[in-house]
Amino acid sequence: MTALVQLQKVSRVYDGGSETVALDAVDLIVQRGEFTAIMGPSGSGKSTLLNLIAGLDRPTSGTVTVAGVDVGASSQSALAKFRRVSVGFVFQFFNLLGTMTVAENVAVPAELAGKPRTVVRERVASVLEDLGIADLAHKYPDSLSGGQKQRVSLGRALVNEPALLLADEPTGALDSRSGQQVMDLVAALNEHGQTVLFVTHDHQLATAYGRRIVTLRDGRIADDTMLDSRRAVPLGELIGWNHEGR
Ligand SMILES: Nc1ncnc2c1ncn2[C@@H]1O[C@H](COP(=O)(O)OP(=O)(O)OP(=O)(O)O)[C@@H](O)[C@H]1O
Ligand SMILES: [Mg+2]
Numbered sequence: 001m002t003a004l005v006q007l008q009k010v011s012r013v014y015d016g017g018s019e020t021v022a023l024d025a026v027d028l029i030v031q032r033g034e035f036t037a038i039m040g041p042s043g044s045g046k047s048t049l050l051n052l053i054a055g056l057d058r059p060t061s062g063t064v065t066v067a068g069v070d071v072g073a074s075s076q077s078a079l080a081k082f083r084r085v086s087v088g089f090v091f092q093f094f095n096l097l098g099t100m101t102v103a104e105n106v107a108v109p110a111e112l113a114g115k116p117r118t119v120v121r122e123r124v125a126s127v128l129e130d131l132g133i134a135d136l137a138h139k140y141p142d143s144l145s146g147g148q149k150q151r152v153s154l155g156r157a158l159v160n161e162p163a164l165l166l167a168d169e170p171t172g173a174l175d176s177r178s179g180q181q182v183m184d185l186v187a188a189l190n191e192h193g194q195t196v197l198f199v200t201h202d203h204q205l206a207t208a209y210g211r212r213i214v215t216l217r218d219g220r221i222a223d224d225t226m227l228d229s230r231r232a233v234p235l236g237e238l239i240g241w242n243h244e245g246r
Helices: 046-053 076-085 102-112 117-130 146-158 176-191 203-209
Strands: 005-016 018-030 035-039 061-066 087-090 164-168 195-199 212-217 220-226
Touching: 005 046, 018 046, 018 220, 035 046, 035 203, 046 061, 046 164, 046 195, 076 087, 087 146, 102 117, 102 146, 117 146, 146 164, 146 176, 164 176, 176 195, 176 203
Parallel strands: 035 195, 035 212, 087 164, 164 195
Antiparallel strands: 005 018, 005 061, 212 220
């Protein structure tokens, strides 16, 4: 089976007056089913790496292949489709649309993917149920806590059942308890087969949840460790988690 994500000699150089080498000839392979934390100091290239894998950015050199798509070589329209269908992205500050309800926010990627209205409605209901936020469907983001907002953005990221879930500091704006709840949900998703790649500054969080820790330093992979201890996820004990529905 081919790898889900493959980076070969990937560099990203920002040219803003002086050149910044954000990533320097990075090789990385991520297999399906992995739960990988990307760590490293501020400015080490973590977000740059995630953005390249998400197709939000293109490498200066090297190749980024995700789910069989050569992200750097794809046309704008192919890349837009890739972003809608193959990856889900969770941001530190949620990026929810304040004028839309929770259900409408979660529906956006499914609508953009051209799914029929009834399918969209079913997917949104199922995702909200899985994430324990069905009761928030008609609320607006402004009225939610940080942890609730992040669950909504998880829902939006997952509505099209992407092969890969990417999260850049998903707990960075949350208190530790809400952060843990969000990561428990992500861990449960991984237990159900979802491949997850997340960025965090928090070493404790990375080792508590990640099964592999990739550490960047100055745009290079300084360390890549597989953790063998599997964390027991309290499946079914999570609020609203629906075993039968999957
Ligand atoms: N759009 C940009 N234009 C110019 N330089 C950039 C841009 N984005 C990032 N950089 C630079 O590239 C390097 C890597 O940045 P990146 O955002 O990937 O780091 P990071 O590891 O995510 O940091 P943080 O932990 O602070 O989020 C940094 O030196 C940063 O200043
Ligand atoms: Mg960053």
